[in-house]
Amino acid sequence: MQTVEASGVATTATAPRYAEAATFDAPSLVSSESRLARFLAGLPGVDQVGCEQRAAALATRSIKTASKLRAIDLAISMIDLTTLEGADTDGKVRQLCAKAAHPEPADAAVPSVAAVCVYPDLVATARAALRSSTVAVASVATAFPSGRASLAVKLADVHDAVAAGADEVDMVIDRGGFLQGRIGKVAEEIVAVKAACGDAHLKVILETGELATYDNVRRAAWLSMLAGADFVKTSTGKVAPAATVPVALVLLEAVRDFSDVTGRVVGVKVAGGIRTTKDAIRYLVAVNETAGDDWLTPARFRLGASSLLNDLLQQRRKQLTGGYAGRDDVSVE
Amino acid sequence: MAERPLPGTAGAAAVFEYSPAPESRAVARLQSSYGLFVDGAFRDSIDGDVLKTISPSSEEVLAEVTLAGPRDVDAAVAAARTAFEGPWGTMPGAQRAKYLFRIARLIQERARELAVVETLDNGKPIRESRDVDVPLAAAHFFYYAGWADKLEHAGFGPRPRPLGVAGQVIPWNFPLLMAAWKLAPALAAGNTCVLKPAETTPLSALVLADILQQAELPAGAVNIVTGDGTTGAALVAHDGVDKVAFTGSTEVGRRIQESVAGTHKHLTLELGGKAANIVFADAALDQAVEGIVNGIFFNQGHVCCAGSRLLIEESVAPTVVAMLKRRLSTLRLGDPMDKNTDIGAINSPEQLARIVTLADAGVDEGAERWSPPCTLPEKGWWFPPTVFTDVAPSHRIAREEIFGPVLSVLTFRTPDEAVEKANNTTYGLSAGVWTEKGSRILAMAERLRAGVVWANTFNRFDPTSPFGGFKESGFGREGGRHGLGAYLDA
Numbered sequence: 001m002q003t004v005e006a007s008g009v010a011t012t013a014t015a016p017r018y019a020e021a022a023t024f025d026a027p028s029l030v031s032s033e034s035r036l037a038r039f040l041a042g043l044p045g046v047d048q049v050g051c052e053q054r055a056a057a058l059a060t061r062s063i064k065t066a067s068k069l070r071a072i073d074l075a076i077s078m079i080d081l082t083t084l085e086g087a088d089t090d091g092k093v094r095q096l097c098a099k100a101a102h103p104e105p106a107d108a109a110v111p112s113v114a115a116v117c118v119y120p121d122l123v124a125t126a127r128a129a130l131r132s133s134t135v136a137v138a139s140v141a142t143a144f145p146s147g148r149a150s151l152a153v154k155l156a157d158v159h160d161a162v163a164a165g166a167d168e169v170d171m172v173i174d175r176g177g178f179l180q181g182r183i184g185k186v187a188e189e190i191v192a193v194k195a196a197c198g199d200a201h202l203k204v205i206l207e208t209g210e211l212a213t214y215d216n217v218r219r220a221a222w223l224s225m226l227a228g229a230d231f232v233k234t235s236t237g238k239v240a241p242a243a244t245v246p247v248a249l250v251l252l253e254a255v256r257d258f259s260d261v262t263g264r265v266v267g268v269k270v271a272g273g274i275r276t277t278k279d280a281i282r283y284l285v286a287v288n289e290t291a292g293d294d295w296l297t298p299a300r301f302r303l304g305a306s307s308l309l310n311d312l313l314q315q316r317r318k319q320l321t322g323g324y325a326g327r328d329d330v331s332v333e
Numbered sequence: 334m335a336e337r338p339l340p341g342t343a344g345a346a347a348v349f350e351y352s353p354a355p356e357s358r359a360v361a362r363l364q365s366s367y368g369l370f371v372d373g374a375f376r377d378s379i380d381g382d383v384l385k386t387i388s389p390s391s392e393e394v395l396a397e398v399t400l401a402g403p404r405d406v407d408a409a410v411a412a413a414r415t416a417f418e419g420p421w422g423t424m425p426g427a428q429r430a431k432y433l434f435r436i437a438r439l440i441q442e443r444a445r446e447l448a449v450v451e452t453l454d455n456g457k458p459i460r461e462s463r464d465v466d467v468p469l470a471a472a473h474f475f476y477y478a479g480w481a482d483k484l485e486h487a488g489f490g491p492r493p494r495p496l497g498v499a500g501q502v503i504p505w506n507f508p509l510l511m512a513a514w515k516l517a518p519a520l521a522a523g524n525t526c527v528l529k530p531a532e533t534t535p536l537s538a539l540v541l542a543d544i545l546q547q548a549e550l551p552a553g554a555v556n557i558v559t560g561d562g563t564t565g566a567a568l569v570a571h572d573g574v575d576k577v578a579f580t581g582s583t584e585v586g587r588r589i590q591e592s593v594a595g596t597h598k599h600l601t602l603e604l605g606g607k608a609a610n611i612v613f614a615d616a617a618l619d620q621a622v623e624g625i626v627n628g629i630f631f632n633q634g635h636v637c638c639a640g641s642r643l644l645i646e647e648s649v650a651p652t653v654v655a656m657l658k659r660r661l662s663t664l665r666l667g668d669p670m671d672k673n674t675d676i677g678a679i680n681s682p683e684q685l686a687r688i689v690t691l692a693d694a695g696v697d698e699g700a701e702r703w704s705p706p707c708t709l710p711e712k713g714w715w716f717p718p719t720v721f722t723d724v725a726p727s728h729r730i731a732r733e734e735i736f737g738p739v740l741s742v743l744t745f746r747t748p749d750e751a752v753e754k755a756n757n758t759t760y761g762l763s764a765g766v767w768t769e770k771g772s773r774i775l776a777m778a779e780r781l782r783a784g785v786v787w788a789n790t791f792n793r794f795d796p797t798s799p800f801g802g803f804k805e806s807g808f809g810r811e812g813g814r815h816g817l818g819a820y821l822d823a
Contacts, residue, residue, distance in 0.1 A: 045769045047789050050620030060460060062354035062672035071349060253619050288349045289663045296348040 024261055026226045030191060033184030040183065040222060046214035046250055055245040061285045068281070069319045072312050074296065075280040076103060079113040079312075080138055080269065080304045084145075084237065090125045093118055095333050097129035104313055104330070113309065114298040115168060119144070120161035127165035138168035138203070142193060145207075145236035147172035151189055158196040168201040169193070170269075172236060175210045178220055186220075190227035203231035203269055203302075208247045209239040217247055221254035225266050233269035237304065242272020245282055252290040255300075268295070271304025277315040280308060351665075354672040356459045361449040363536070366397040369405055369559065370542035372412035373552025379404040384561065386535055389456030390669050390678040390713040398535045401558040403567045406527070409556035410573040413498040413525040416553030421525050422495065424551075426482035433478035433520060435548040440471040440513075440541075447540055451509055452669045454536040456678030456713070457632050459670050462509075469794055470513035473812075476796035477517035480817055484522065487814050489823035495523035496599055496822055497575030502565040502589075503538075504581045505531035505680050506635040506736075511580055512538050514811050516555060517796075522820035524576065527556045529568050531581075533681050535559040566592070574598060578819065580637070583734075583760075583805050601809025601819045603637065603801060605734040606762030608783065609755035610640030610791060611745075614649045616767035620789065622656045625740070628765060628791035630664065630718050633677055634738040635684070637806075638763035640791050642731060644751055647744040654722055654742060661718050662705040676738060679714040688716050688737035695721045695730035700741070726754055734760070748773065752780045761803025765791045784810070 029036050063071055081100045083092060097116055104110040115136035116126050126137045139161035143149035149157075158169055171193050177186045194202050204224040208217050221232045232251050235242035248270050255266045268291070270283055280303055287295050295301050310330045317325040366383075368375040380402035385394045399405070416422070421429070440447065444467045451462040484493050499519045503511040508530055519526050530538040542557045558564055562585075569577045570592050576599040579589050583604040593600050610628045612621050628640025645653050669677035679685040696702050700721040709715040716737055724731050724741040731741050745751040755764055764783040766774050778786040784801045787793060794800070799815035801807065809819045 044619070045615075045617040047617035047620035047769075050617065050623055050789060053790075054620070054623050060464065060672070061351065063351060064354045065352045067350060067352040074349065284349060293348045 026262065030187045030227050033187075036183055036187060036223065036226070037181075040219040043218055043222060046218055048214055051214055051246045051249060055249055055286070058285050058289060059245060059282050063281050063285065065319075069316065071281050071284050072277060072316045072319065073109075073111055075277070075284060075303060076309065076312050077111040077114060078298045078301055078303050079309055080115045080117045080271070080302050081113045081309060082117040082237070082271070082304050082306050084117070084119060084140060088119060088122055090122070093122045093125045094129045097126055097135070099309070099331060099333050100135045101130060101133035103309055104316075110313070110316070114302055117170065117304060120157055120164065120166070123161050123164035123166045136167040137165060138170055139164075139166040140170045140172075140236075142171040142189075144170070144172055144205075145238040147174055148176075151192060154189065155192060155196050158193055162196070162198055162200050166200055168203060169197050170203040170205055170233060172205045172207060173220065173224065175207050178211065178216070178223075183223055187223055187227045190224055190229065194228035201230040202228065203233045204229035205233045205236055205271075207236055207239055208234050208243075209241045214246065214250050217250045218254055221251050222258065225254065225258045225264075229266060231267040231269050231302065233271055233304070235272040237272035240273075243270035243274060245286055248283055248286050249290055252287060252295070255295070256291045265300065267300040267302065269302035269304055274303055274305045275307050276311050280312065351673045353668070355668065355670050356449055356452070356672060358449060358453060358670060360446050361453055362446060363396055363450070363453070367399065367535070367539045367559070369399050369401055369409070370539065370545075370555075370557040371405070371409045372415075372556065373546065373550070375542070378402065379408060381405050381560070384532065384535075384559065386454060386533065388453050388713070389533075389680050390710070392712050395453055396536060398539070398559045401560040401564045405558055406564065406567045406571060409527045409558050410498060410500070410568075410571050412553035412556050413527050414573055416551055417495075417497055417525040419553075420551040421520075421554040422523060424523075426484060426523070429520060429523065430478045430481035432548055432550050433474050433481060433517060436544060436550070437471045437474035437478060439544045439548055440467065440474065443540070443544060444468070444471070447509055447537055449670070450540050451537045452677070454534045455505065455508060456669050456680050457635075458674040458677045459672055460674065461632060461677075466507055466510045469796070470510045473510075473513040473517045473796045477521035477816075480518075480814075481521040484817065484821065487817050487821075489818060489821050493522075493821040493823050496820055497524060498573055499524045499526045499576040499578060499820065500529070500568040500571060500574035501526055501578045502529045502569060502581065503531060505534040506632060506637070508534040509537040509541060512541055514580075515578055518811070518816045519578075519820045520554065522817055524820050525554050527558060527568055527574070529558055529560060529565045532561040569593065576600075576820065578809075579603070583807075586807060599819075601801075601811075602807035603809070603811060604760075604762075604805060604807040605736075606637045606639065606760045606802065606806050607642060607732065607734050607758045608638055608640045608760075608763040608765065609642045609644050609758075609781075610765040611644045611751050611755060611767065611777065612646065612649070612653055613766075613768040613770070613773065614646040615769050617769060617789070618649070618653060618656060621767040622653065622660050624765065624767060624789070624791040625657055626660055626664070629740045630661075630676060630738050631792050633679060633716070635680060635736055636792060638785060638792065638800075639736075640763070640765050641735060641739070641741060642755075642758075643740055643742045644745050644754055645742065646751075647746050650742075650744045654720070657720065658703065658705070661720065664705065664707075664718055666707045666715070666717065667710060676718060679716050679737065682714055684736065685714040685716060688735055688739060691730055691733060691735045691737075692719060692739055695724070695728060695739075695741070698725075698728045698730070700724045700728055700730060726757060732758065748777065752777065756780075756782045759805045762801075762806035763787065
């Protein structure tokens with residue numbers, strides 16, 4: 001085998017034209033609405049056609065055999081197993097937690113999921129049910145899903161969730177404020193929620209379906225990261241379109257570039273409409289070829305989903321046994 | 334700016350390594366030997382020889398094909414003449430359209446077989462032959478089928494006539510697609526054809542011949558004679574040919590033009606290129622990087638309109654080059670039959686030698702050479718994706734067509750300088766402009782002397798869009814309404 005060594009000087013691909021990059025100071029950027037607005041407007045645009053073409057090209061990757069099994073296990077370990085219904089009960093949440101900790105009790109090789117995601121009033125139930133497991137408890141908060149409430153109400157929501165034992169808080173941004181150009185207000189809310197989270201990790205939901213353009217998605221992602229987000233997340237799952245591969249690409253580019261400029265690592269969570277193994281693997285391929293290996297861990301990439309887990313388990317059995325598992329071969333929850 | 338290893342680039346332990354995902358080669362249904370397709374049937378050569386066609390990725394002999402001799406070419410031209418004076422030339426346009434639609438559908442039905450044959454014979458990744466070459470070939474037949482009964486409305490006068498027998502010589506970089514580009518408009522306009530595929534890539538044209546039989550195309554409307562340069566020379570010099578269409582190198586194009594000069598023959602040439610891909614500072618940079626990659630590394634750079642000269646606005650040049658290098662580190666070079674391969678094999682040892690020579694010249698002349706770490710397979714002909722920075726417009730790698738996965742990076746300061754440098758070439762086939770400013774796109778397109786100017790994309794082809802060159806990139810247009818003009822006596 002002839003191996004070509006990297007020749008010439010390796011260069012760091014640093015986020016482009018970020019005027020503030022040389023003296024990057026996130027807190028001072030966030031504290032001045034006009035500076036923040038200038039900074040966000042200076043981010044390079046996203047070409048819609050090109051972005052979607054790249055996503056479509058990544059979707060043609062053919063993930064088979066050993067790599068598929070590896071991807072399935074990775075995807076399982078990245079799931080935020082979610083129930084966000086008005087009809088949620090203690091019983092429903094406890095059953096979900098059991099599944100989260102041991103998705104396939106008969107096979108110890110199947111990893112636990114990353115977290116269970118519930119409304120704040122059910123955090124205590126989830127916390128108790130997951131006491132002896134590694135699964136984290138995530139809670140949506142800040143008047144999820146619309147976020148149309150005062151900051152005081154949003155913070156109270158967050159305090160509730162954290163006090164009940166949430167390890168992770170999934171907040172929503174003020175999309176109306178963002179679209180109106182009141183990005184200072186959007187940023188202030190994130191800063192305040194981050195403070196209210198204490199040790200809990202903060203995932204910031206952009207609700208990209210309402211932001212509509214990839215340029216907006218990129219700017220909202222940078223705004224959230226500058227304001228202190230530990231994760232940027234696509235959607236609530238309550239608005240269509242929810243997560244898409246092109247949106248995930250834009251977020252992955254954002255966290256990659258942000259890490260290059262600031263050295264701080266932010267994760268990405270895609271949520272909503274991810275139901276099949278094929279969908280999940282497409283996202284993993286996008287992570288692999290955009291942000292790279294370093295993001296292929298539950299600490300940096302999550303899949304918010306509910307029915308996805310069972311499809312992954314069925315496909316996992318198919319990989320191991322060669323036969324397709326029926327719907328009733330895996331537990332409903 | 335601190336230099337540190339990038340996350341996700343080669344070197345780190347791979348968390349998610351893709352397993353091999355090979356396409357089945359059995360679907361190619363290769364025969365051990367092929368004859369010539371003349372007068373509607375495969376037949377043995379009269380005075381020809383045998384030619385072995387070799388897989389560039391494994392060096393294995395795929396099949397034996399015929400090296401057609403002068404008498405074989407005579408027979409093919411005679412069959413085309415008979416068909417032109419007989420069934421095909423007298424057939425109403427609506428009827429011709431029926432055959433073209435049928436061919437297009439059969440290409441779609443046998444798409445997988447065609448893609449596998451193309452990849453085996455040419456060395457290009459199956460992903461490209463499957464997603465680009467074959468669908469576009471079908472699209473060309475569909476498109477020109479629609480024109481066949483509407484020629485009087487095509488802007489070539491009230492009753493445009495076909496030229497007669499077309500002698501068509503095509504290159505090895507897109508064997509099936511180039512056959513479609515040549516045959517579809519010629520047939521739609523009512524001409525008959527003798528097609529000479531490239532010496533190193535004859536197989537997909539022979540599968541196409543089988544498709545023409547399956548479509549019950551009248552005998553002689555299309556004849557396919559395989560062979561080398563001597564076959565092509567015999568065809569273009571043949572007295573019975575009314576129209577010569579050639580796609581290939583500028584050097585051969587010159588010889589063809591000499592041989593056709595002073596005869597009754599019509600001529601169109603689609604030759605080399607050294608396209609400028611111009612990136613302004615306000616471009617959508619992530620997508621621009623994708624476009625740069627697609628511009629020069631698509632089909633191993635074996636593309637006449639490849640964006641081989643990257644012109645970056647100086648203020649963003651270090652950023653773009655760094656982003657490009659990171660992106661190149663994710664390209665997967667290897668077995669073209671693997672569905673995850675991005676960069677396949679170089680088509681022939683001769684082409685590889687040419688690429689090596691020019692790349693070495695780049696180093697000698699002082700440009701900085703870079704390739705991502707990658708492992709080249711032992712067998713076959715391979716060249717790693719290569720980027721030259723610090724390239725001066727006077728360097729050979731900035732002036733000569735390399736026809737390989739080699740990118741020369743130059744910089745500019747102002748739009749005027751970009752135009753001046755982009756046009757400073759003997760070629761003029763294509764150019765690319767990357768900017769978020771619409772007015773600048775239009776202003777640049779106006780001033781760039783290139784047949785195709787892509788804006789915020791590159792190497793995108795569509796049968797409705799004319800394609801062709803300025804200056805030494807040739808003349809005549811293929812594709813679109815304009816493409817009919819090459820086959821009509823207006």
